[in-house]
Amino acid sequence: MDFIKNVFTDKKTEVVVFSSTAIALYGYDQGMMSLINTNKDYLSTMGIGEEDPLVGIIVSVYYLGCAVGAVLASYLGDIRGRKPSIFACLAVTALGNLLMFIAGLGFESGAMTLMFLGRTIMGLGVGGIDAVIPVYSSELNEEGGRGKALAQEFQSNIFGLNMAFAINLGVTHGLGKTNQWAWRIPIIAMQVYPVLLLSFIYRLPESPRWFIFHDRDEDAHTALVDIVGEDAANEKLDELKKAHEEESSHSIGYSDMIYPSGKQFHETMVTVMGQVNQALTGYGAVSVYGPQIFQLLGFDVDTSEYLTQANYISYFFLMTFAWLLIEQVGRRFLMVTGAFGISVCFAILTVLGGLAMNCESLGIPNLAVSIPGSIVLFVATGLFGIGWLAQVWLIPTEIYPSTSRAQGSAISVIIWGLANFAVTLLTPIGFNNLNYWLFLIFAATNLFAGLWTWAYSPETGGRSFEENQTFFSDSKEQNTWLVSRVNDGEFRHLPRGKKGDGVEGERQPLLAADGA
DSSP: OHHHHHHHHOHHHHHHHHHHHHHHHHHHHHHHHHHHTTOHHHHHHHTOOTTOHHHHHHHHHHHHHHHHHHHHHHHHHHHTOHHHHHHHHHHHHHHHHHHHHHTTSSOOTTHHHHHHHHHHHHHHHHHHHHHHHHHHHHHHSOTTTHHHHHHHHHHHHHHHHHHHHHHHHHHHHHHOTTOTHHHHHHHHHTTHHHHHHHHHGGGSOOOHHHHHHTTOHHHHHHHHHHHHOHHHHHHHHHHHHHHHHHHHTSOOOHHHHHSTTSTTHHHHHHHHHHHHHHHHTTHHHHHHSHHHHHHHTTOOHHHHHHHHHHHHHHHHHHTHHHHHHHHHHOHHHHHHHHHHHHHHHHHHHHHHHHHHHTHHHHTOOHHHHHHHHHHHHHHHHHHHIIIIITHHHHHHHHHSOTTTHHHHHHHHHHHHHHHHHHHHHHHHHHHHHHTTHHHHHHHHHHHHHHHHHHHHOOOOTTSOHHHHHHHHHHHHHTTOOOTTTGGGGGGGSSOTTOSSOOOSGGGSOTTOOTTO
16 A cells, blocks of 8 residues: 555655666567467458568567657657656657557558557657656666566566557457457557656656756755655755766766777677667567567467466566666676576577477477476566666666766667667578578577677676776776776676665665665
């Protein structure tokens, strides 16, 4: 009861609930398209076959929209504020979703064009949300609270995934795969997210950091009073102003971030490779094409769909370990061990997938292969959630100064969009041509992701934004990007004795729980 009361009376709780719901919106789309792709009326309305490459293109074009939306929302977030940017993104998302819903409704001509347009516009909105929400959240949750807060928000991402697939599953089995409402209902049901968020956003505070960056100290003080109370607001305001003065002497543009000679090229490469490596884990494909993977392991269509839902439910609960561990062992440790663990799982799935396709000739019962394969896939999905889902969104918000934090987050979403465009476009082609050998490719890409992260990605947990920036300045002075060689490997792990403990000043989370 106290939590429900706090949703309407406590700004700390309101921000967390809002950010979590916005992240769930991103998860919903991943689960939404899974069964729509196999709906016969949908395929007929679009004028395509089940194995037509256009199936993957319709899914993947959304990610191109996300890439563009991240840039636009980042710019708007810097100029007009985090809240106006989020509001605009939610409105655009609702529009794109509505266009998808009406595609081919009562008419056949132009259905695919309208679906492409709707997917792209919705991508613009969701990409913007993905760019601005982590920045907004991290600016209100600093050291000691950033990782746990964002990991909890991304657990709601999996809730959105589960909700979408459950609605899909219910209407598909209730109405049948030849009924148009079996694919239209899951699409329009997504409207609940932008509508609720648009009606709630007026209650939230603007980022005090954004106000200070625009020399609006009185507004920053008002926002801080709203968040931390009158007693702590003055002290916190002085700390944020001091941090801004130190950062404001460093004017940063995109050219400083994307060119090798730029001041923050190193930070950008850590951000870019984080998203590339997350895509290489293969879980964009698992989220969208889950039923096809279980079919490849030997299950029939209906069983594969139910197992996909079970996998997503397991994924949701296992994600709890992410926010329990992220401040205790660090982002880097979870990412490295997660990638290596997923690599082993996909190697095992390669063997089991091969056996599943040859069970009859080998005289092996189907269940003797498909059941162990399912267990391994459940484990791999959990490892991804714990090790990779939230971390790559969190790290960019921790390594850039306020002057370039939104741009850094935008770059992160751009790469996420482009990488997942490629993965979701190529995965159905891979399933149709490589079958179980696709698992071996994911085993190799996960191994690469783990090795790169171990070598080049610093531990950013337990440190202030400013402390994390010293890694990059010191690496430049020492002429190396290897984490083990910068400052004698200081950034290989959390600071000694600071496993998520809040400390004074700049490193104290604005939204830390009272008494923590």
